[in-house]
Amino acid sequence: MNRVTNISQQFAAHNYKLTPQREAIVRILLDNEKDHLSVEEVYMLVKRKFPHLGLATVYRTLELLCELHIVQKMNFGDGVARYDLRDDDHMHMHHHLICNVCGKLEEIKDDWLLELEARVAREYGFSVTDHRLDFKGTYNSCQKNGCKGDKECRAVS
Amino acid sequence: MNRVTNISQQFAAHNYKLTPQREAIVRILLDNEKDHLSVEEVYMLVKRKFPHLGLATVYRTLELLCELHIVQKMNFGDGVARYDLRDDDHMHMHHHLICNVCGKLEEIKDDWLLELEARVAREYGFSVTDHRLDFKGTYNSCQKNGCKGDKECRAVS
DNA sequence: GCTTATATCGTAAGGATTACTAATTATTCT
């Protein structure tokens, strides 16, 4: 099924309407799935096709998408919230690799934590509904370029 | 060795001085290790013993501690940065359990990710220097109290 | 078609963090 149609149905299921503004925002997110866009970036991109759209609408729509578990609001330490499309099952977030040198943010779609979640349930009496796993480090290909220094810790990870 | 002494040496090693203000802040962090304090909370606590301390000094000191890898700045979604003491080796962060019902934040000190880090290195050519692993879910003991709803997704996780 | 609810727009208000200047404290050199 078309992803926009799918999302439209999820809106309807919760008595929300997929207005033209909301649809434009959703399309921007789908078209830039790899990019972990910030509110401002979404705003800029969607304004090309929809010049009259207001910034507050972007904030509200992203909050709505978050509530519907279509996206996940995240903070990678650059001072702005970023939004990441969830997997189709809307269950778990994928993992991230964040390079200290080049700054690249790569996604790992596999879920590597099923075993650990079972362990958490067993040992801590805690049933996991979601997780977040980020790795910081350096790509081997970036290693030779040297490290920019140890300032990355200042970021809110 | 005394932890304050140890930290003092780390300051000296980087040509920073452990001033009375900085030491007071460090002591507050050590005394409230489990609590993931925010800047404002540190400020309030340290002012009891050190009424003339300024808020900006708290911000600067925590940034400094972050640079020295003594603490880790984190964002758990409540709009403020929180600071978490690193393990003694200053290498890796511990993991967190965050309950959707009671809001409790528990730490898991074991490092469960060594194998996954090896896998990342092998499959992605990425050598991990640090990680972040948070589990969201509910304690079995909280389950019977019911869930507050699905608004937790609005938080920046 | 009129009424009611929902969504948008633009901007004002809020809150957390950073930037900045003057004052204070420590260090170095003679």
Place this chain on the structure above:
DNA sequence: AGAATAATTAGTAATCCTTACGATATAAGC
């Protein structure tokens, strides 16, 4: 010890991101 230099702090102003608000516009129900 005393002057000069450097490091640190205090207090507040400025900045930036986000939320709140009132008015307008759009859609839904009868």
